[in-house]
Amino acid sequence: MAYFARRIGFFLLTLWGAVTLNFLIPRLSGGDPAQAILQRIAGKEARVDPAQLAAVRAMLGVPDEPLWRQYLDYLGNMASGNFGVSYTYFPYSVSEVIGEAVPWTIVLVGVTLVLSFAIGTLLGTWVAWRRGTTFDSVLTVTSAFVGTLPFFWIALVLIYVFAITLGWLPPSGGFSGLLEPAPTAAFVADAWPYFILPAAAIMITGPIGWLLGMRNNMVQSLGEDFARFGRAKGLSNRRLAIAYGARVAILPNVTGFALALGGLIGGTVLVEQTFNYPGTGRLLLEAVSNKDYPLMQTIFLFIAVGVLVANLVADVLYGVLDPRARRREAA
């Protein structure tokens, strides 16, 4: 139990850390969001009326209070889900704006994450089993090279080839606009073609980390005594590869899950922007270019919390799968 308690403790601490980081970033840089929005309204040259500034401050909730008060208010607002009002989409609240974007990102990240993990782990198992062959070296070197291709560049090439040259799939957007977004079969059928290219852009490099990781772990586990013992017992190759090699090698891949997720999220931001896909990544960039600070900060917080939760799930899963991890922690 100590293992799980420690994981949950770490999760709560990092959650607090991420929330506090989010509070500190804008305040350390000394920018004034209300000033920024008024400048934007009035144009860069115009002088801003102090009364107007005070009104915008009151409306946006930028208080002239001591820092610790602001921090307490901030924590209270976060806990009650009150993230303020978006500058860009005024009068809509930040929660409403993000609520529309989140499902798109969850679908994109969820599908590509699960597929990347499955494909990478399977291919890694396979090349480790065939290690030393031409197939192994070709696949390993190719993955090392393909893994260096930037996500956004792959996205651009896919748009150029499949959307513009061949015209098979739409080059940008998330749905045709003929139907309102809703979880219905008709809408999924409408949005499906828009999903293929962004997902493919992530999937080309997505599995590579797991592939190489799985290959290394498995080559190692197949060299251990228990694997040699299994071979001496006369087990079939298939059983040796799956029950003896892969079963042990997959564990570090599970812990790598959370770190890989961070990279995948970064890739999603780039891919969403390139495809104009209506998810949180594109919304984040839109918020940045409009200096929409409440929206920007809340999206960052959402992404960070999402990754922390996934991290916790992976840690707990690891503890369930590997009794050695729980024992190490207890010792």
Place this chain on the structure above:
Amino acid sequence: MTAAALRPRARAPQWFTILWRNKKARFGMLLLLAFVLLALLAPVLAPYDPRDRSFAGGLPPSAEHWFGTTGKGYDVASQAIFGARTSLVIGLVAGAIATTISLLVGMTAGYLGGMVDEVLSFVTNLALVVPALPLMITLAAYVPGGGSEWMVIIVISITGWAGAARLKRAQILTLRNREYIQAARMAGDGTFHVIFREIAPNMTSLIVVGFIGAVGGAIGAEAGLAFLGIGNPDTISWGTMLYWANTDGALLTGAFARLVVPGLLLALLTTALTFVNFGVDALSNPHLREP
């Protein structure tokens, strides 16, 4: 065996010999050298000034313009050659800063242990799980002096040190209880001296691997940020070339070279670094050495 064969000859240092014997590392070093030369000799190699926009816009590849011109009339080849400078400089500086932070944090945490370790490890783990690119974007939006290369360097460095710090901490934990370290401590050497004079030399290969990895990461991050239009879009870099190719609609007009050239250069430079690292790994781990 003659006396001449036994006499020490002037030769490359041992680390270089080991690196050079490793085929992957040799390939990586040659490729990296090519990029360094490209960056240093950019004014000689580039056919035009990368900021000269006196050409017609959107020209296709030809003898005068190897990869055509951009929508605004810049020569694509010249921009690609000068872009190597931006990538290498930002990569090296941000990589060096990130490595320094990881050294300070990782070694202090690992050597001192106790409460200091708990706090520093927590900060490291936090920095590790918070997704880097969204953090970079958010930081860049707030950092004053938006658009300068320094902003990009700072943002990349303070988001890219954590993984290496954790590895260094783990390594120092296995080193700090060795006898020669205890001997140094008993001889009265200070903490700073022990960490950086006694322990650090034994971690050279880990530090170098971390540094090269950080350079590669920084080059990728710079390109990503530039492509997103964060930073100064007038900088000449491979990322901004792709940014402009995308915003100009170069894809629609079929200017494929504007897409392929900067992307492949980025990938090749990162590949060169990865391959050098295969060899540096072999320096500390003789099992990985090629005969």
